[in-house]
Amino acid sequence: MSLELKNVSRTFNGITAVKNISITAEPGEIIGLLGTSGCGKSTVLRAISGLDNDYDGEISINGNTKKEVHDTTGFIFQEPRLLPWLPVLDNVTFGLKGSRAEKVQRAKEYLESVGLSGKEQLYPRQLSGGMAQRVAIARALVTSPEILLLDEPFSALDAFTKMQLQDLLLDVWNTYQSTVVLVTHDIDEALYLCDRIIVLRGQPGVIDTELVIKEERPRARGSQEMAEYKRKILDRLDLNNAHSYTS
Numbered sequence: 696m697s698l699e700l701k702n703v704s705r706t707f708n709g710i711t712a713v714k715n716i717s718i719t720a721e722p723g724e725i726i727g728l729l730g731t732s733g734c735g736k737s738t739v740l741r742a743i744s745g746l747d748n749d750y751d752g753e754i755s756i757n758g759n760t761k762k763e764v765h766d767t768t769g770f771i772f773q774e775p776r777l778l779p780w781l782p783v784l785d786n787v788t789f790g791l792k793g794s795r796a797e798k799v800q801r802a803k804e805y806l807e808s809v810g811l812s813g814k815e816q817l818y819p820r821q822l823s824g825g826m827a828q829r830v831a832i833a834r835a836l837v838t839s840p841e842i843l844l845l846d847e848p849f850s851a852l853d854a855f856t857k858m859q860l861q862d863l864l865l866d867v868w869n870t871y872q873s874t875v876v877l878v879t880h881d882i883d884e885a886l887y888l889c890d891r892i893i894v895l896r897g898q899p900g901v902i903d904t905e906l907v908i909k910e911e912r913p914r915a916r917g918s919q920e921m922a923e924y925k926r927k928i929l930d931r932l933d934l935n936n937a938h939s940y941t942s
């Protein structure tokens with residue numbers, strides 16, 4: 696599924712949050728939107744999803760430029776947003792069409808793909824943060840989205856769970872081949888996961904630079920190549936001059 700943004704800008708109450716964002720994603724590509732807080736990453740993602748349609752410019756999903764919520768996209772938020780009164784299985788089947796038996800079978804398949812077989816009857820309060828976010832991933836995948844939109848999906852998790860779920864995301868991406876747009880302010884995460892990283896900066900946020908990450912997967916976290924990419928990004932964000940904190 697191809698995705699193209701042409702000169703997308705968004706203004707809230709007279710204040711421009713992002714300006715002239717143009718991005719083209721190839722089918723199956725993992726694109727990272729990286730930038731410091733407030734540069735408009737989530738604003739861009741919400742516009743792509745159609746949850747926000749009050750933007751200027753054009754967003755085209757497989758040629759469709761209608762400003763509407765696209766059922767070809769799946770959204771994963773920072774927090775799992777599960778329905779607390781429903782068990783895991785029903786959180787995943789919620790909103791699906793078809794017979795109960797079909798929905799259950801489908802939900803079980805996706806719960807298995809995120810490592811949650813046997814947990815179908817647990818309630819959200821009985822899950823760890825990592826398990827709950829796995830349910831959120833299964834819920835987003837169960838509709839077979841061709842574009843998966845992730846808004847800092849792992850930032851509320853501990854470091855180990857975060858790494859596990861990053862690997863899980865790559866596994867499900869391998870299986871389902873969705874196009875992925877990942878919003879993050881974690882440079883290491885972007886370097887580990889993305890084919891291309893788009894660095895936003897400023898207020899209003901604009902695209903500062905774009906990096907193609909050519910390393911084969913699985914990538915070595917903290918390798919010299921990754922450190923070199925990281926240095927480039929920190930330079931672009933003016934975050935590489937440690938002396939500025941000591942003066």
Ligand SMILES: Nc1ncnc2c1ncn2[C@@H]1O[C@H](COP(=O)(O)OP(=O)(O)OP(=O)(O)O)[C@@H](O)[C@H]1O
Nearest residue numbers: 707708712730731732733734735736737738739880
């Ligand atoms: N609904 C809204 N109403 C008014 N201003 C908004 C709204 N949503 C976002 N903004 C403003 O737009 C700018 C960009 O916000 P956005 O949440 O997209 O940034 P971000 O890069 O995702 O930040 P963070 O990394 O902190 O989540 C901010 O100045 C924010 O205050």
